[in-house]
Amino acid sequence: MAAGRRVVVTGTGVVCALGLNAVECWTALREGRSGIAPILATDVSELRFQSGAEVRGFRAENHFEGTRCDLIDRFAQFAVVAARQAVCEAGLDLRARDAAARGRMAVVTGTSMGGQTSLDRGFVAIYKEGRPRPHPFTIPLTMYNAGASQISMDLGITGPAFTVSTACASATHAIGQAYWMVRSGAVESALCGGSEAPFSPGILRAWEAMRVVSPEACHPFSRDRRGLTLGEGGAMLMLETLDGALARGARVLGEVVGFGMSADAGHVTQPSVEGPAAAMAMAMQDAGIEATQVEYINAHGTGTQANDATETRAIRQVFGSHADRLAVSSTKSMHGHALGAGGAIEAFATLMALREGVLPPTVNYTESDPECDLDVVPNVARQRQAGFALSNSFAFGGLNAVLAFKRWGKD
Amino acid sequence: MDEALAAKVISEIAAVKRIPVESVTLDSTFEELAMDSLDAMNLLFALEEHLGISIPDEAANSIKDVRSTVAGVERILAEKSEAGS
Numbered sequence: 001m002a003a004g005r006r007v008v009v010t011g012t013g014v015v016c017a018l019g020l021n022a023v024e025c026w027t028a029l030r031e032g033r034s035g036i037a038p039i040l041a042t043d044v045s046e047l048r049f050q051s052g053a054e055v056r057g058f059r060a061e062n063h064f065e066g067t068r069c070d071l072i073d074r075f076a077q078f079a080v081v082a083a084r085q086a087v088c089e090a091g092l093d094l095r096a097r098d099a100a101a102r103g104r105m106a107v108v109t110g111t112s113m114g115g116q117t118s119l120d121r122g123f124v125a126i127y128k129e130g131r132p133r134p135h136p137f138t139i140p141l142t143m144y145n146a147g148a149s150q151i152s153m154d155l156g157i158t159g160p161a162f163t164v165s166t167a168c169a170s171a172t173h174a175i176g177q178a179y180w181m182v183r184s185g186a187v188e189s190a191l192c193g194g195s196e197a198p199f200s201p202g203i204l205r206a207w208e209a210m211r212v213v214s215p216e217a218c219h220p221f222s223r224d225r226r227g228l229t230l231g232e233g234g235a236m237l238m239l240e241t242l243d244g245a246l247a248r249g250a251r252v253l254g255e256v257v258g259f260g261m262s263a264d265a266g267h268v269t270q271p272s273v274e275g276p277a278a279a280m281a282m283a284m285q286d287a288g289i290e291a292t293q294v295e296y297i298n299a300h301g302t303g304t305q306a307n308d309a310t311e312t313r314a315i316r317q318v319f320g321s322h323a324d325r326l327a328v329s330s331t332k333s334m335h336g337h338a339l340g341a342g343g344a345i346e347a348f349a350t351l352m353a354l355r356e357g358v359l360p361p362t363v364n365y366t367e368s369d370p371e372c373d374l375d376v377v378p379n380v381a382r383q384r385q386a387g388f389a390l391s392n393s394f395a396f397g398g399l400n401a402v403l404a405f406k407r408w409g410k411d
Numbered sequence: 412m413d414e415a416l417a418a419k420v421i422s423e424i425a426a427v428k429r430i431p432v433e434s435v436t437l438d439s440t441f442e443e444l445a446m447d448s449l450d451a452m453n454l455l456f457a458l459e460e461h462l463g464i465s466i467p468d469e470a471a472n473s474i475k476d477v478r479s480t481v482a483g484v485e486r487i488l489a490e491k492s493e494a495g496s
Contacts, residue, residue: 066429136452
């Protein structure tokens with residue numbers, strides 16, 4: 001186990017297909033309610049898929065004043081709103097803090113596609129409508145660091161702020177990096193997570209062309225699974241040192257205890273067993289825990305044939321016979337695959353599972369698959385007080401990231 | 412000065428800043444209107460789009476108030492019309 005300070009979560013913020021805040025999202029997760037529905041953002045009648053996990057009822061004007069709406073792509077809007085929620089839940093008044101304190105706080109965000117929806121709109125103007133130029137805000141709207149930048153500006157955070165982009169593992173890499181920075185003493189606290197908003201015509205076409213999106217409901221780990229369902233949203237965690245949190249009387253929601261990552265160094269889209277297994281093993285080693293102490297894994301569980309079978313084999317390789325005593329669920333069956341935000345929404349789900357003693361289910365589970373012979377908590381949430389849990393994220397390009405969490409109050 | 416063009420520039424500024432059109436006058440400076448460099452860029456884009464003109468970067472850097480914007484646009488429109496005639 002790496003030496004360092006203990007790091008706890010004191011605030012969470014979530015905006016996803018399951019709701020516009022943490023309470024709404026957790027309620028849906030524990031009730032096994034899916035946010036997947038017909039896509040409304042753009043015309044998808046010609047696509048091979050029509051369903052997505054869109055955020056409903058989110059209006060930028062309700063969160064950003066005047067012209068600021070024009071300068072923030074939807075993906076960065078989700079990042080800022082989730083960050084505000086996390087800070088609010090943590091009971092922090094950042095503007096009231098002195099400059100030095102705000103300089104010892106980090107912002108690390110993840111996103112897979114950044115503001116490509118804005119770029120897509122700009123390209124339509126140039127290539128389709130024949131206009132001479134896209135909107136002049138296209139660059140600041142599109143830049144991947146917009147989430148981190150907008151959070152720092154919005155909350156007055158002046159410490160290290162940057163963005164990690166590792167496709168579907170972006171948010172998990174971001175949280176892991178922030179966790180290590182707080183643990184090492186590089187900063188005292190960090191806002192970290194991810195956000196994504198991929199529902200634009202060009203992006204949807206690109207995903208369609210990859211033939212990984214399910215034409216129907218996403219059902220991870222089921223034998224008849226046919227692919228992933230795209231999602232959008234943002235989630236942020238407020239991390240701080242345990243000592244710092246206790247000193248200011250903050251409520252502790254859970255503890256981050258380990259982070260592991262690896263690269264498959266293999267195929268660009270075909271996952272390997274070894275890479276994910278190495279990342280899980282490294283997360284547990286980093287946490288100083290044994291495989292047998294882990295009771296729940298929030299799986300990457302995309303619902304593609306390749307991922308779910310390979311992830312099952314990776315879990316069996318790492319956990320051996322203990323794999324039969326683990327609960328493993330894919331909450332993507334409810335909030336969709338929110339790409340660079342996915343790991344943050346799932347870290348939230350994992351944290352809440354430990355805190356509430358309820359394991360969120362894999363919904364739409366229809367048929368068992370010998371290739372995915374794990375206890376996937378089918379369809380209905382389960383009361384189980386787990387002590388340690390992992391949250392897995394595995395990206396296209398073979399980049400893997402795994403976080404380890406510990407229930408607050410566990411000895 | 413072309414009154415209609417002045418009214419057009421004023422309404423574009425009001426739209427970009429999301430403020431009432433009455434709050435913008437020919438004598439308003441960008442500073443008074445709290446127009447920062449991004450707002451100015453947005454204004455020029457709107458004027459280019461809606462008037463079918465191209466505003467060079469040097470001209471974009473020189474405008475600091477409503478009157479000089481109208482004058483600059485007027486000049487570009489005149490040049491365009493001469494070139495076309």
